[in-house]
Amino acid sequence: MRELTVTSEHRPTVIVLAAGAGTRMKSSTPKVLHDVCGRSLVGHVLHAASAVEPERLVVVVRHQRDLVAAHIADIAPEAIIADQDEIPGTGRAVWCGLQALPDDLEGPVLVTAADTPLLDGDTLVGLMAAHEGNDITVLTTRVPDATGYGRIVRDEAGIISSIVEHRDATPEQLEIDEINSSMYVFDAGLLRTMLNGLGTDNAQGEMYLTDVISNAYKQGIPIGSYLGDPLCVEGVNDRVQLAALRSIMNRRLLEKAMRAGVTVEDPSSTWVEVGVTFEEDTLVRPGSYLTGSTSISTGAAVGPHVYLDSVHVGPGVDVSFAHHSHTSLKNDSSIKDGQS
């Protein structure tokens, strides 16, 4: 079995595309700053990207750039902020990202969108491993409904020959269920050359990163692919998707907790965030909302109906609606035995 590790000579440059407008969120908060279980959308992507140990990390911004840049400085101070100019499109976004990097940049460049909160490190490590020996590798996935996505078009030999956007696709191409995730690895030098040759001749008048794929194919450059889990690459476009992905992530956090010795009586009414920790043999009753750095010590029980924000619950303590006049505790309070 191939070991999924990234060797230091292949540490990638990661470019995160966060310049898009996110209009369908109907929000004054930039889309990538919306929260899923205690971490922003872009925060989840950066967390996943850390698994490939980026040599350099670039985040491309434009829409509400000051808010996004301030957030990135806060959560990933090592990241380079690159500003996208007025030319729209994912291809231009990557081009602008490269402008913030050395002219003689070498090695793999991993490109990812910023709005996919369930993206995990294993997927990116797998993509990097699949890229060994390739010039370009596309992370693809299969979905039951490919509406809106770029379709992966393959030749008779099964090699990717182009990615066709939904709006530009023929009726036959619309039948394809393999889609582009918007995550790729490119050889740096090749990417630079190919981006310089991009135009805006498509339905949206944008500079499409996906045109790099068809141009490379025409030049006989081998293009690899790596099939990922559809949920990992699902992007948030509106608040319906935001809620759906939050619920999946919450369920995963609870499953991890349950496997580690936490009894969760009603996962469907229990909400936790990524920073919440539990010791073994703890009990979480229905309606518990645990956020921030809340920690639940061994033998403790919480709920029903409590909201604990960054609260330390000591060993054996029972925090419940019935026992407390305050059901909501905030700001680094600590509850020890005898107080409950």
Ligand code: UD1
């Ligand atoms: C893109 C892909 C499509 C893929 C889909 C996956 C292209 C042309 N299409 O389509 O093949 O199936 O993602 O979700 O690449 N962004 C910028 N600057 C821009 C435009 C976009 O930084 O000028 C960023 C967005 O913030 C986002 C990502 O790029 O993080 C994808 O952009 P989006 O507009 O969502 O592209 P799609 O039309 O969904």
Ligand code: MG
């Ligand atoms: Mg999109």
